[in-house]
Structures are given as structure tokens and as C-alpha cells.
Amino acid sequence: MEQRRFFLVRMVTAAAALIGASLGVLVAAVAIPRRRTVVRRWRAAASMFDLPPSGPLVATLTERQADGWNETRKQTVVFLDKLETPDGGGDGYQALSATCTHLGCRVAWNADELHYKCPCHGGVFDRQGHVVSGPPPRGLERLSVRVNPETAELEVEL
Amino acid sequence: MRAVFDWLDHRTGFRDLRHHLFDEPLPPGTGWAFTLGSLLLFGLTLQVLTGTLLALFYAPTPDHAWDSVRYITNDVRGGFLLRGLHHWGASLVVVTAVLHLARVVLFGSYKAPREMNWVVGLVLLHVILAFGLTGYLLPWDQRAYWATVVTINISKLTPLAGEFVADLLRGGSDIGALTLTRWYAVHVLVLPPTLFGLTALHLYLMRRHGISGPITPRSGLSETFFPYQAARDLTVAIVVGAALAILAWQGAPALEPPADPSASGYIPRPEWYFLGLFQLLKYFPGRLEVVGAIVIPGAVMTVLCLLPWIDRARSRGLQERRWLLTGLAAGIAALCTLTVMGAMDTPAQADGEWNVREQAGLALMSDTTCTSCHRATAMSAPIDPLRVSQPRDWLVGHLQDPQMIAPGLRVAPPSNQYDHEAILAALARGRSGSIPELGLDDGAVAVLFNRNCLRCHVMGPVGGAEGPALTTIGATLTEASLVRQITTPLGVKPDGAMPAFAGKLTADEIARLASWLATRR
Numbered sequence: 001m002e003q004r005r006f007f008l009v010r011m012v013t014a015a016a017a018l019i020g021a022s023l024g025v026l027v028a029a030v031a032i033p034r035r036r037t038v039v040r041r042w043r044a045a046a047s048m049f050d051l052p053p054s055g056p057l058v059a060t061l062t063e064r065q066a067d068g069w070n071e072t073r074k075q076t077v078v079f080l081d082k083l084e085t086p087d088g089g090g091d092g093y094q095a096l097s098a099t100c101t102h103l104g105c106r107v108a109w110n111a112d113e114l115h116y117k118c119p120c121h122g123g124v125f126d127r128q129g130h131v132v133s134g135p136p137p138r139g140l141e142r143l144s145v146r147v148n149p150e151t152a153e154l155e156v157e158l
Numbered sequence: 159m160r161a162v163f164d165w166l167d168h169r170t171g172f173r174d175l176r177h178h179l180f181d182e183p184l185p186p187g188t189g190w191a192f193t194l195g196s197l198l199l200f201g202l203t204l205q206v207l208t209g210t211l212l213a214l215f216y217a218p219t220p221d222h223a224w225d226s227v228r229y230i231t232n233d234v235r236g237g238f239l240l241r242g243l244h245h246w247g248a249s250l251v252v253v254t255a256v257l258h259l260a261r262v263v264l265f266g267s268y269k270a271p272r273e274m275n276w277v278v279g280l281v282l283l284h285v286i287l288a289f290g291l292t293g294y295l296l297p298w299d300q301r302a303y304w305a306t307v308v309t310i311n312i313s314k315l316t317p318l319a320g321e322f323v324a325d326l327l328r329g330g331s332d333i334g335a336l337t338l339t340r341w342y343a344v345h346v347l348v349l350p351p352t353l354f355g356l357t358a359l360h361l362y363l364m365r366r367h368g369i370s371g372p373i374t375p376r377s378g379l380s381e382t383f384f385p386y387q388a389a390r391d392l393t394v395a396i397v398v399g400a401a402l403a404i405l406a407w408q409g410a411p412a413l414e415p416p417a418d419p420s421a422s423g424y425i426p427r428p429e430w431y432f433l434g435l436f437q438l439l440k441y442f443p444g445r446l447e448v449v450g451a452i453v454i455p456g457a458v459m460t461v462l463c464l465l466p467w468i469d470r471a472r473s474r475g476l477q478e479r480r481w482l483l484t485g486l487a488a489g490i491a492a493l494c495t496l497t498v499m500g501a502m503d504t505p506a507q508a509d510g511e512w513n514v515r516e517q518a519g520l521a522l523m524s525d526t527t528c529t530s531c532h533r534a535t536a537m538s539a540p541i542d543p544l545r546v547s548q549p550r551d552w553l554v555g556h557l558q559d560p561q562m563i564a565p566g567l568r569v570a571p572p573s574n575q576y577d578h579e580a581i582l583a584a585l586a587r588g589r590s591g592s593i594p595e596l597g598l599d600d601g602a603v604a605v606l607f608n609r610n611c612l613r614c615h616v617m618g619p620v621g622g623a624e625g626p627a628l629t630t631i632g633a634t635l636t637e638a639s640l641v642r643q644i645t646t647p648l649g650v651k652p653d654g655a656m657p658a659f660a661g662k663l664t665a666d667e668i669a670r671l672a673s674w675l676a677t678r679r
Contacts, residue, residue: 032322036331060420067334070220074332075420102447103311103439105304105426119425120308121440135443135450 042155045095046080048147055111056081056127058098061158077106078143079116080154081127095156096129097141107140116140180384185371187378188387191265192369194258196391197398201251202357204399205289206350208244216296218342220335223298224416231410242406248290250402252431255283263465263486266474267370273466275363280463282356285349287431292345294429298338303417304426306333306341308436315448333419373474433500434493440503458489512587512594514617518608519584520593521601522577543588557581576609583620603674606667610659617678625656632678640672 045059056079065074077098084092096116100107105120115132116125124132129140144157167173184192215234217226230237259279262268268276295306310327314320329336381387418424428436435455442450461468469482476483512520522528523541531538546553557578596604607617614625621627635643642649645668647656659668 031326033325033329033336035325038331065332067220067332068330068336068339070335072220072334075418077420103308105307106420106424120304121436135440135447137443137445137447 040157042146042157044148044151044153045078045145045156046154048093048152048154051080051082055114056096056109058109059156061156063158076158078156078158079109079140080145080156083128093145093147093154094128095143095145095154097143099141100136101138101140102134102136180382180388182365182368182383183380184369184383184387185375186380187372187376188369188381189372190390190394191261192387193391193394194254194261195364197394198251198254198258199357200391200395200399201247201254202353204247204402205244205251208240208247209346211240212244213346218296218338220298220338220417223296223338224413227297227299227413231413238410239403239406241410242408243402244293245411246402246405248293248429249431250398251286252290255286259283260486260490264476264483265370265373266469266479268466269469269472269474270466271367272363272370275360275367276466277463278356278360278363280459282353282360285353285356289345289349289353290429290431292341292349295338295341296345297413298417299414300417300424301414301426303333303419304424305428305432306337308426308428312439312451315451317448317452370474373476427500430497430501434496437496437500437503512584513620514604515580515583515608515612515620516587517584517596517601517604518577519580519582520588520596521605522581523584524596524601527577528581541585543585543593546585553582553585554578574609576613577605580605580608599670600674603670606663606671607674610663611671614656628675628678630679632676635676637672637676640675641668644668644671 043061043063045061046057051057059078059080061076061078062073063076065072067074079094079096079098081094081096082092083094098106098108100118100120100123102118102121102123105118107116107118107123107125109115110117114127116127116129117123118134118136121135123134123136125136125140126132129142131137131139146155147153148155212230215226215230215237217223227241231241232238234240262276262279291309295302310324310333313327314324316323325331327337327340329340427433438450438454439447440450442448469479471478473479528541530536532541534540611617611628612621614622616623616627616629618629631640639650643656644663645660646658647654648658663671
């Protein structure tokens with residue numbers, strides 16, 4: 001009798017645990033979002049003649065993108081610049097992401113101080129995107145840029 | 159009637175329940191300091207009620223969230239009050255929770271046998287903060303969007319599982335529709351039952367061990383909760399509730415422009431009770447970021463959680479615990495300092511009076527330049543700056559030549575690049591606040607000034623630097639000398655660079671400019 005009761009307690013506990021685990025799997029399966037693979041491609045950002053003589057050009061690249069059941073216009077802001085001594089290739093052109101590497105706020109070019117500044121936590125970057133001061137852990141993300149010889153447009157890989 | 163209640167009591171036992179709930183004996187000397195828990199309960203009840211009413215009108219999608227909140231504010235009867243109460247109620251709950259916690263520490267109420275209730279209380283504090291965080295996104299305005307960007311990026315600093323946690327919070331690869339539904343579901347479906355359950359547990363544990371009472375137990379008769387302590391609780395609830403109603407009556411909390419991931423010049427700031435944390439993040443550069451975002455807050459919470467086991471002495475006296483209390487006071491002082499510093503460090507968003515360029519733009523938008531097409535009965539809808547979603551270059555093109563956008567409909571209204579700049583400035587400004595009423599004359603003068611003077615002269619925060627600033631010109635020049643100066647500047651100052659406006663402006667226009675300038679002091 002005692003043994004039977006003990007067995008039953010085990011079974012009931014196991015059955016409850018099974019139900020709990022199944023529900024847990026369901027919750028995890030639904031609540032953990034699917035990862036979308038990011039495909040990078042070249043996209044026209046601005047005409048190379050649009051670059052102002054001093055300071056970078058702010059270009060907003062718009063792309064239609066599925067957002068759940070919604071279709072949104074995903075907007076990416078980049079700074080296009082032509083530098084005398086560029087760090088990388090790209091015919092002397094440089095494209096920097098405007099997203100602060102600290103916590104993702106949108107940095108802005110300060111024409112008086114010749115720095116990119118973040119309005120959130122005070123990160124400062126130089127014209128090449130390197131950290132000058134403040135909390136950002138690394139420089140602004142450098143995007144691949146090229147000149148399309150046919151259209152004279154600067155293209156950025158996003 | 160009595161028979162009915164007797165029957166009901168026999169079937170449900172409600173009299174026993176009532177007796178158990180209300181006739182709890184309290185230690186002598188239980189006083190006003192012990193009303194904070196009840197005040198918190200009052201605040202939470204108010205949040206549940208106003209939140210439920212808000213949910214009757216709110217739509218959690220990026221397309222409609224902002225509009226539905228605007229609808230609640232402007233069109234729902236009492237809607238502005240509802241939003242005000244929910245907004246200020248959230249602050250009330252956070253403040254009361256922290257005061258309640260401070261009271262428990264001060265009175266040593268966390269000590270044995272009440273350790274578990276202390277821990278449950280700390281979990282409840284986190285539930286309350288989670289409510290604040292998730293509720294913040296729901297209006298889907300600029301402030302909501304950017305605060306959430308920062309929150310999600312902070313979550314990425316979680317050791318080992320950063321990206322996973324961020325994905326879980328976002329619900330997708332970017333902040334968007336799926337983030338909004340997710341946070342809405344958590345705010346209205348996940349957190350409330352958690353709150354109810356934990357609150358019930360908190361109250362159950364409170365009753366199980368009784369209220370701790372004054373630090374040094376007093377002798378005397380013990381009071382019952384009802385009506386003695388209940389009277390104090392209700393007095394506090396009424397006073398605070400009235401203050402809340404007055405705050406809410408001042409107007410609904412600001413609704414900023416709809417979320418715009420590409421907006422430049424927007425200065426994101428979190429709700430005030432997260433400002434201290436926000437400020438802390440500024441002091442930890444580079445790889446140390448995780449210290450400010452996770453290690454310090456985590457350590458503080460761990461120490462708080464272990465408090466009953468760190469301070470195991472039986473005595474609840476202030477003297478015996480002065481080191482601990484000094485530590486707590488220092489912690490609270492640090493949090494307050496950080497919060498105040500965070501608040502002071504908030505650069506002013508564009509507010510105050512509209513500058514002359516923005517006024518000129520507003521005047522141009524309200525006269526036939528725009529309204530010949532953009533009005534209720536014409537071919538285009540009236541302009542609402544908040545609903546203008548086209549990028550700047552589109553707007554410039556549209557202003558220069560409306561036909562470009564709507565070919566064959568009409569000719570471009572007469573205007574020049576200065577007018578266009580003014581209209582763009584007014585549109586941008588109109589997105590960040592209410593639109594002022596302009597007198598007809600003021601508007602016309604602003605247009606004149608913007609078109610002819612602003613390129614070389616500074617007026618307030620705008621203008622060119624070639625000529626002298628005119629912000630306070632009325633203090634030095636009279637109206638008559640201003641007329642002379644504008645009409646024939648070389649007659650006043652032969653070596654000056656200012657062109658004469660005698661032929662460009664009519665005498666009437668010059669007179670209006672001069673009389674307006676004479677009032678700038």
C-alpha cells in the first residue's frame with residue numbers, strides 16, 4: 001500500500017513536470033524571436049557632387065522592410081565624407097554609421113568643434129570616427145563605400 | 159436582511175474573512191510611518207484602473223499607437239486626465255516604493271523573522287520598474303522610441319547572453335511593430351498578474367509575522383487596523399490622491415512627435431526615475447560600460463537583497479545600526495545627486511518662443527502660399543507638422559515647385575529660398591510642440607524680416623553674422639532712425655556694407671519693419 005502511494009506520488013509529480021515542461025517549450029518557441037539573416041548589398045546614398053566643401057554629408061538611406069505584419073521604411077543615417085588622408089580604401093571617400101557605439105543614439109556632426117557628438121551620454125568622435133572622449137567603447141562603424149563610375153553616385157554597403 | 163447576510167455568511171464565511179482582514183491587532187505606537195505600504199497599494203490600484211481605461215482606446219501598432227494616444231488626449235472625455243493620472247501615478251508608485259523601502263530599512267523591519275517579506279518586496283520593486291520601462295514605449299513618440307533604443311542596448315551588455323536578451327526584448331531584428339506588441343503584452347498581461355500574486359504574498363507574509371511596529375516596542379493597548387490605522391491610511395491616500403489629481407489636471411503629459419529613427423537633433427532622455435542610472439553610464443568609458451550599466455546596479459541590489467543576513471543583530475536600534483544607516487543615506491544621497499546631475503545635464507529641447515524665422519514660416523504656411531491647396535476643402539489636406547513624414551529634400555523640391563509633386567495642378571506660389579528655409583524651420587518646430595497664434599501683422603513683418611534682413615543680421619537665436627545683431631536694436635535706435643537706416647544706409651554710415659532698401663521695399667513695408675524693430679529691446 002505504502003509502495004503504491006509512493007509510486008503514485010512519483011507519477012503525479014512527473015506528469016505535472018511534463019505538462020510544465022511542454023508549456024515551457026511552447027512559450028520559448030513562440031517568445032524567442034526568429035533571427036533574420038542580414039544580407040548586405042550596395043545601395044546608392046548620394047551623388048558625389050553633393051558633398052559639402054567642409055564637413056560630412058548626412059545621407060538617409062530608406063529601405064522598405066517587413067516589420068512583423070507591417071511594412072516600414074527602415075531609415076539608416078550615414079555620414080559621407082571625403083578625407084585627405086583616408087584610413088581605408090573607397091577612393092578617399094568615407095562612410096560612417098550615425099549610430100553611437102555606446103548605446104545606439106544618433107550622433108550629429110558639430111561643425112564648430114569638428115567632431116561627431118552624441119546627445120545621450122556625451123560621446124565625442126573625430127572626423128575619422130575614432131573616439132575622442134566619453135563612454136563609447138569603439139569608433140563609429142565604418143561602412144564600405146565606393147563610387148559608381150556610371151552614375152557618379154556614392155554607394156554604401158548596408 | 160439580517161437573515162440574508164446570515165445565510166451568505168454560512169455559505170461563504172465572509173464575516174470571518176472580514177474580521178481576519180480588518181481587525182488585525184497592531185503593535186502600540188504604529189503610526190503615520192506605517193501608511194506608506196497602503197499608499198503604495200492605493201497608487202497601484204489607481205494605475206490598474208486608469209491603465210484599463212486607457213486600454214479601451216489604445217492600439218499597440220506603430221501605425222496607430224501615436225494617433226490613438228493623441229486621440230485619448232484630445233478627444234476622449236476626460237482622456238487628458240486619464241493620461242495625466244496614469245503618468246503621475248507611475249511616478250507616485252516609484253517614489254512611494256522607494257520611501258517604503260527606506261522606512262523598512264530605517265525601522266529595521268527587514269530583520270528576522272521578516273527576511274522573506276523583504277526579498278518579496280525587492281522583487282516587487284523590480285516589477286514596478288518593469289511596468290515603468292514597458293509602459294514608456296507605448297505612446298510611440300520620439301521620447302519613447304529613443305529611451306527604448308538605449309534600454310535595449312544596455313541589455314546587450316548582459317554577460318554571455320547579451321544578443322539573446324536584446325533579441326528577446328526586441329522581438330525582431332529592429333525596434334518596431336513586434337517590439338511594441340511584445341512590450342504591450344508584458345505591460346498589460348504578464349506584469350499585472352505577477353504584481354497581484356506578489357502583492358498578495360507580500361500581504362500574507364506581513365500578516366503572518368505581524369507589523370514590526372516602532373523601533374523600541376511600547377507598552378499599552380494594541381489598536382486594531384480598522385478603523386484606527388485605516389483612518390491614517392485613508393487620510394494619506396486622500397491628500398496624495400488630491401495632489402495627483404491637481405498635477406494631472408495641469409494637462410496631459412507631453413506627447414512628442416511620432417517615433418522617427420532617422421531624426422537628427424533629438425536629445426533622448428529617460429523618465430526621471432531612470433535619470434540617475436542614465437547619468438551613471440556617462441562615467442564608464444569603453445569596456446567598463448558594463449560596470450555602470452550592470453555591475454553597480456546589480457551589486458547594490460544584491461547587497462539590499464542580502465541585508466537581513468548581513469545585519470543579523472537582533473537590535474533594531476538606530477545607534478547599533480549607524481554604519482548601515484549611514485551607508486543607506488549615502489546610497490540615497492548618491493542616487494539623488496546622480497538624478498539631479500542627469501536632470502541638469504539635459505540640454506534644453508527647442509522650446510520658448512518661436513524665433514522670427516519660424517514665425518515667418520508659420521505665417522507663410524497660413525497664408526495663400528500653402529493654404530490655396532492645403533485646406534480642408536481643397537485638393538490637399540491641411541498641413542499638420544506632426545504628420546509630415548517626407549524627407550527634407552522632398553520638402554525642398556515641393557516648396558520650390560509644387561508641380562513637381564502634383565503636375566499640372568497649379569503654378570508654384572511666389573517665394574524664394576529664404577521663405578523655404580522659414581517654412582522648413584516652422585515645420586520642424588511645429589513637430590516639437592504646440593503651434594502659437596500669430597497676429598496678422600506680426601506674421602507679415604516676420605516674413606519681411608526673414609526675407610530681407612535675416613541673412614546678415616542676428617535676431618535672437620537665428621540670423622547671419624555679417625551685419626550687427628538686431629536682437630535689442632530698439633534699445634539704441636528710434637523708429638525714425640531705423641526707417642532712415644533701412645531706406646538709405648549709406649546716408650547714415652557712408653562706409654557701410656548694407657544695401658539700400660529704398661527701391662526693394664515699399665515705404666509702408668519699411669515703416670512696419672522699423673516700428674517692429676523699435677520694440678526689440
